[in-house]
Amino acid sequence: MGNAVQKPQQSSQPDQELEEQESSSESSTFTCEICIEPVTLPNKKFKNSNRCVHPFCTDCMVKYIQVKLEDNVSDIKCPALSCDQSLDPLSCRAKVAHQVFDKWCDVLCESTVLGLDRVYCPNRECSALVVNECGGGGSLRKCVCPNCKKLFCFKCKVAWHAGYRCEESGEMRDQNDIAFGVLSERKQWMRCPTCRHCVELVKGCAIVRCRCGIEFCYKCGKKVDHHWCNCRRSSTICMWVFHLCIVILVVWPFFLLFTAITRKNQHH
Structure with missing residues (x-):
């Protein structure tokens, strides 16, 4: 009777292991x-x-x-x-x-x-890929190649044209033009917006008159029709001083004359 109880237990273990192997094989x-x-x-x-x-x-x-x-x-x-x-x-x-x-x-x-603005260094001995990671779109111009350390213009993809705008970079014909551009940039000369001649401001107001007769702002380079420019605070102050001078020199004499005539009529 004891053997009859133990026999099913021994045969059930192989059957259980076989079922687990079959289930695992089906899942794999x-x-x-x-x-x-x-x-x-x-x-x-x-x-x-x-x-x-x-x-x-x-x-x-x-x-x-x-x-x-x-x-x-x-x-x-x-x-x-x-x-x-x-x-x-x-x-x-x-x-x-x-x-x-x-x-x-x-x-x-x-x-x-x-996905980024990129350009190859215009130096033929370098030609490294330079990526604009800071953004800014077309406003990026003067930059340094991280490989050859030379200056170039990121916008027009040529060597740096000191003292010249991007649309004028093609006008540089020889080394003298390049040297003059470097000097103009170092001295911070401003070009006339009409005739493009360089003008140097030694002292005085920021509104200068070129020899071609055009008045422009020495700070921003824009042509102006009046003796002021709103690009800088100093120019705005100059505008108010100019208006004040007009009031003092023109309006004030008329006011004094009108006052004198009024008093004279009162005495009569």
Whole structure:
């Protein structure tokens, strides 16, 4: 009777282990949604760094990544229709070839650079890629190449044209023009907005008159029709002083004359 009780217990353990093995084998088997083939090896299932879990085999995903990189796609999405997760390049590094991973890195860098203002150094011995990481759009002009340390204009992509505007950079014909431009920039001379001759302000008001007859502001370089400019506070003060002088020199004598005539009429 004791043997009859122990016999079922010994035979139940192998049956339980067999059921666990069958259940585990069923859970490790999946069908790839790309090639529609059953996959029995659990290590063949692609894992997107636990961002998303979809039944794709590793071989199909490697081919999928290669096709996307051939189209210069940097942000590779999961191929599942209802998934918007991006593939993690670092988690895919061990699954793809070294050449594929290097190309993926190049495409990522190129897509990042394309989103920023960039220019190549105009120095022929350098030609380094310079990226405007500070923003500012077309306002960036004078800058230094981080590689060769030479000045150049970021806007017109030529060597720095000291003392000349970007639209005038093509007028520099020889070394004398370049030297004069450097001197003009160092002395902070201002060019007339009409005839483009250089004018030096030694002292006095910021509103100067060029030899061509045009009056302009020495601070901002803009042509003015009156003896003031609102670009600087000092120019604004000069405007008020000018108005005050007009009042004193013109209005005040008329006021005194009117007062004298009024008193004379009162005496009569």
